[in-house]
Amino acid sequence: MTPEVLVFDILAVIAVIAGIGVVVSRNPVHSAVALVVTFVNLAGIFVMLRAEFLAAVQIIVYTGAILVLVLFVIMLVDMDDLPEFHGGAPLQRLSAIVIGLILLGEVAAAVLTRTVVGQPGPWNEETIAAAGGNVQVLGQFLYSGYVLPIQAMAIVLLVGTIGALVMARPDEPTTRAGGRTTGTISLGHSRGADLVALPSGAPPARVIHREDMRDGLVMVTSADAYTEHAAWAGTDVPSEPGAAEYPTGAGIGSEENR
Amino acid sequence: MGELTATHFLLLSAALFITGMMGVLTRRNVLVIFMSVELMVNAVNVSFVGFAWEQNSMIGQTFALFVIGIAAAEAVLGLGIVMALSRRADTVDVAEVTELRD
Amino acid sequence: MSDQPLWISFVVGFIVLNVLLIGMAYMTWAERKVMAYMQDRIGPNRTGPFGLLQPIADAVKLIGKEDLIPKFADKRIFVIAPLVSFVTAPLAGLVIPFGDQVTIAGRQINLYATDINIAVLYVLALSSIGVYGIILGGYASANRYSLLGALRSAAQVVSYEIALGLSLVGIFIISGSLSLVDILNQQRQTLDLFGTGLQIPNWFIFYQPLAFVIFLIAAVAETNRLPFDLPEAETELISGFHTEYSGFRFSFYFLAEYISMIVISLFAATLFLGGTDGPIADGAWWLILKAMIFLFFYIWLRTTLPRFRYDQLMGIAWKVLLPLALLNIVVTGFVRLAFNNQLW
Numbered sequence: 001m002t003p004e005v006l007v008f009d010i011l012a013v014i015a016v017i018a019g020i021g022v023v024v025s026r027n028p029v030h031s032a033v034a035l036v037v038t039f040v041n042l043a044g045i046f047v048m049l050r051a052e053f054l055a056a057v058q059i060i061v062y063t064g065a066i067l068v069l070v071l072f073v074i075m076l077v078d079m080d081d082l083p084e085f086h087g088g089a090p091l092q093r094l095s096a097i098v099i100g101l102i103l104l105g106e107v108a109a110a111v112l113t114r115t116v117v118g119q120p121g122p123w124n125e126e127t128i129a130a131a132g133g134n135v136q137v138l139g140q141f142l143y144s145g146y147v148l149p150i151q152a153m154a155i156v157l158l159v160g161t162i163g164a165l166v167m168a169r170p171d172e173p174t175t176r177a178g179g180r181t182t183g184t185i186s187l188g189h190s191r192g193a194d195l196v197a198l199p200s201g202a203p204p205a206r207v208i209h210r211e212d213m214r215d216g217l218v219m220v221t222s223a224d225a226y227t228e229h230a231a232w233a234g235t236d237v238p239s240e241p242g243a244a245e246y247p248t249g250a251g252i253g254s255e256e257n258r
Numbered sequence: 259m260g261e262l263t264a265t266h267f268l269l270l271s272a273a274l275f276i277t278g279m280m281g282v283l284t285r286r287n288v289l290v291i292f293m294s295v296e297l298m299v300n301a302v303n304v305s306f307v308g309f310a311w312e313q314n315s316m317i318g319q320t321f322a323l324f325v326i327g328i329a330a331a332e333a334v335l336g337l338g339i340v341m342a343l344s345r346r347a348d349t350v351d352v353a354e355v356t357e358l359r360d
Numbered sequence: 361m362s363d364q365p366l367w368i369s370f371v372v373g374f375i376v377l378n379v380l381l382i383g384m385a386y387m388t389w390a391e392r393k394v395m396a397y398m399q400d401r402i403g404p405n406r407t408g409p410f411g412l413l414q415p416i417a418d419a420v421k422l423i424g425k426e427d428l429i430p431k432f433a434d435k436r437i438f439v440i441a442p443l444v445s446f447v448t449a450p451l452a453g454l455v456i457p458f459g460d461q462v463t464i465a466g467r468q469i470n471l472y473a474t475d476i477n478i479a480v481l482y483v484l485a486l487s488s489i490g491v492y493g494i495i496l497g498g499y500a501s502a503n504r505y506s507l508l509g510a511l512r513s514a515a516q517v518v519s520y521e522i523a524l525g526l527s528l529v530g531i532f533i534i535s536g537s538l539s540l541v542d543i544l545n546q547q548r549q550t551l552d553l554f555g556t557g558l559q560i561p562n563w564f565i566f567y568q569p570l571a572f573v574i575f576l577i578a579a580v581a582e583t584n585r586l587p588f589d590l591p592e593a594e595t596e597l598i599s600g601f602h603t604e605y606s607g608f609r610f611s612f613y614f615l616a617e618y619i620s621m622i623v624i625s626l627f628a629a630t631l632f633l634g635g636t637d638g639p640i641a642d643g644a645w646w647l648i649l650k651a652m653i654f655l656f657f658y659i660w661l662r663t664t665l666p667r668f669r670y671d672q673l674m675g676i677a678w679k680v681l682l683p684l685a686l687l688n689i690v691v692t693g694f695v696r697l698a699f700n701n702q703l704w
Contacts, residue, residue: 004262012270019274019297023281028289029499033437035293036492038274042300043485049267049311051319054326056481058303060525061326064488066296066333068518071495073337074289075507077344092284100280107272111265121315133477134319135538141320153327160331167338 008048015041028074032067039063050125053135267308274301288340288350292333299329364470373454373473380450384618385415391659398663425607430502433604438500442605442612445493448486449619455479456626457541458644459636471644472541479540480532483627484525487582491517493616498601509600512670513584513591519677520581520588526685527574530692531631534567540630547634548642563634570688572632574681576657579624581677583617585658587665588673625654 014037021034039062046055123137131137142150208217274297281294303322310318340350347355389404389411396403404411429438459471476482491514498510535543543564551562565572581588592600602613629635629650638646668676 001260002262005260005266008262008266012266015270016273016277019277022290022293022297023277023285025290027434028287028293029434029437029496031290031293033440033492033496035297036489038297039300040489042304045267045270045304046307048262049307051307051310051322052476052478053481054303054307054319054322056478056485057323057326058300059485060481060488061330062296062300064485064491064521065518066330068491068495068514069333069337070289070293071492071499072511072514073340075495075499075511077289077341077350096280096284100276103276103279104272107276108269111268111272116313120313121317123316124314133537135478136536137316138319138323141316142323146320149324153324153331156328156331160334164334164338167335167342 004048008045011041011044011048015045029071032071032074035070036063036067039067050128050134053138264308264312267304267311271301271305271308274298274304286351286353288343288352291352292336292340296329296333299325364468368467368469369473372469372471376453376456376458376473377450380453380619380622383622384615385419386412387618387622387655388418389414390655391662394656394659395663398660419611422608422611427608428604428606430604432502434500434502437496439609441493441497441500442602442609442616443493444496445490445616446612446619448490448493449616449623452483452486452620452623453626455482455540456623456630456647457544457635458647459642475539475541478538480528480538480543480631483623484521484528487517487521487524487620490616490620491521493613494601497605497613501601501604503604506601506603509591509603513601516588516591516670516673516677517582517584519674520578520681523574523677523681523685524578524582526682526689527571527578528631529685530568530571530688531564533689533692533696534564544630544635544637548637561634561637561639563632563637565632568632568688568692570684571692572628574685574688575628575632576654577676578681579628580658580661581673583620583624585617585621586662587668590667590670590673593667621655621658622651625651625658628654 018034018037018041022031022038025031025034039058043055043058043063046052046058128134128137131140278294278297278301281297282291285291285294303325306318306322306325308318310316310322343355344350349355392414393403393411404414407413407417429435454473455476457470457472457475461468461470463469494517495510495514498506498508498513501507531543532538535546537543537546547562547564549562550559551566560566580586584592592602602610605613626647629647633650634646635650636642636644636647
């Protein structure tokens with residue numbers, strides 16, 4: 001057994017055990033740490049496969065950025081322990097393990113009996129070293145043949161950034177422009193006009209503050225007063241004295257007011 | 259098992275991919291599902307680079323680089339969705355967000 | 361790939377790590393002394409002559425303290441987190457070239473542990489993993505202020521890492537290589553200033569002054585030093601992510617910070633100031649002298665500037681350093697293309 005196979009075996013076994021740890025851990029932070037271990041081992045395997053630049057990019061981008069983001073989200077999303085680990089479905093887990101092993105057997109059978117079709121490429125160790133190293137050869141590839149995919153990837157990343165900014169914005173209606181903070185009932189509406197007899201001489205619109213409403217109840221007598229009420233602009237319309245003589249408790253449309 | 263051949267890498271890639279797949283299918287926490295998807299993507303990357311090594315080609319490494327880049331964009335968007343979901347539905351349990359309307 | 365046997369690389373690496381650890385211990389002494397003299401006092405002078413045994417006294421004190429783990433803390437992660445920071449910090453020192461080759465006992469030995477062709481990316485990757493020491497430490501403390509401090513600190517480190525990496529892209533464009541040994545060899549040539557016969561060394565600081573400034577600012581922020589040390593200052597969130605750590609575990613974080621300061625100083629000296637290149641005799645002493653200039657600059661900043669607020673700190677990273685670094689890349693690329701580096 002050559003030392004390369006030994007090193008590969010150690011890295012691969014630790015990577016697979018950590019991968020199983022990702023799937024099996026109760027605590028998502030433990031899953032994330034196990035995933036970090038997997039990624040670092042995979043970076044080691046990439047170095048063995050003569051892909052040093054890819055190994056460095058894997059650590060800098062995947063472990064250093066994406067998993068940090070995942071850890072941030074885990075810590076900012078406040079969650080309780082999920083019920084999947086409490087008294088739930090050992091049969092499901094057992095069947096998952098069995099199906100996984102069967103699939104692994106099938107893929108192993110396919111891998112071990114494969115045939116290679118086509119010609120190998122020109123980039124073995126000597127030609128890579130002659131061209132200046134792994135980074136230089138990748139640079140030649142990326143900036144001559146694959147320029148357009150790189151530009152496309154840049155656009156995808158830009159779109160992703162903008163999308164994330166939009167989705168992570170706070171969601172409350174009060175922060176949107178023109179959001180309503182008051183409840184409204186239109187008495188100018190034809191259904192509202194026959195519910196309560198308004199005292200004569202009542203002003204076209206008023207705001208009543210009730211205990212069960214945060215910002216008050218706006219009462220209007222015409223549709224225009226409804227749309228042009230200052231409450232839409234968010235300014236505070238002071239409630240009037242004498243508001244207590246309006247019925248509270250039972251709503252305007254409730255039985256005893258019909 | 260004397261020499262290092264591509265079979266080693268393909269078996270590793272298969273094991274990681276199947277582990278990730280089992281994670282996606284059995285877990286209920288959306289963040290663990292997300293991490294299992296990343297595990298699957300990395301398994302595919304190992305397979306790409308393994309083939310590039312065996313066949314003396316650079317295209318595998320180039321493609322794996324693009325996969326890492328796109329996975330970064332996908333991670334950002336996916337986690338944004340997770341945060342929006344947790345704010346709206348107040349849970350990260352995928353078994354509870356089973357209806358389209360609130 | 362170097363052609364020296366593996367065990368020689370191991371021995372050189374071991375020696376480098378020991379040198380870094382001793383350097384870190386005396387860096388704490390130097391900081392206290394220099395800060396003291398800048399503040400018109402004397403500093404430690406009782407433990408040994410000039411207080412030189414002070415680091416040993418500190419170590420003995422910290423080891424003797426009780427090992428506390430909070431009750432609701434996540435024990436495994438609480439133990440592992442400071443180790444992540446402490447292990448990744450000195451590993452970056454293994455690629456820094458301290459010289460060319462010496463002949464000991466008939467063998468040619470390189471004065472660096474290894475010459476990998478992605479050395480600069482390796483250092484950046486190690487600092488990316490070091491972020492986990494901070495986040496996991498804050499999480500495992502079961503203290504929500506620690507968690508907030510850890511998240512702030514991690515966001516700061518990740519943001520300044522981007523500025524750090526981008527400021528180095530200009531050097532890659534000029535030198536065409538990511539290996540520190542190649543970059544050092546290129547800086548050893550002399551430069552004819554505008555063809556007038558005035559000889560200056562070919563140091564990259566003359567090619568990339570803006571990148572040098574960005575690198576310095578980003579390096580101070582990366583290591584969580586004043587004026588960017590809001591996440592771990594004692595007046596903010598009690599002490600940030602290492603509030604619950606005491607005794608020797610706390611010293612892991614503390615020493616990891618000093619080791620990363622030393623390593624980044626060595627790194628800056630190699631990338632921008634020519635490393636072991638000097639007017640009289642090339643050697644490791646020039647590198648150490650240049651690194652000491654940077655370390656003095658770190659201590660000087662600590663005693664002079666007040667602390668930035670968190671939003672100012674993040675604003676500097678994203679609104680100032682990142683656009684400047686991108687501008688630097690564009691200008692460097694243009695100069696390289698148009699003048700083929702023969703600007704002067």
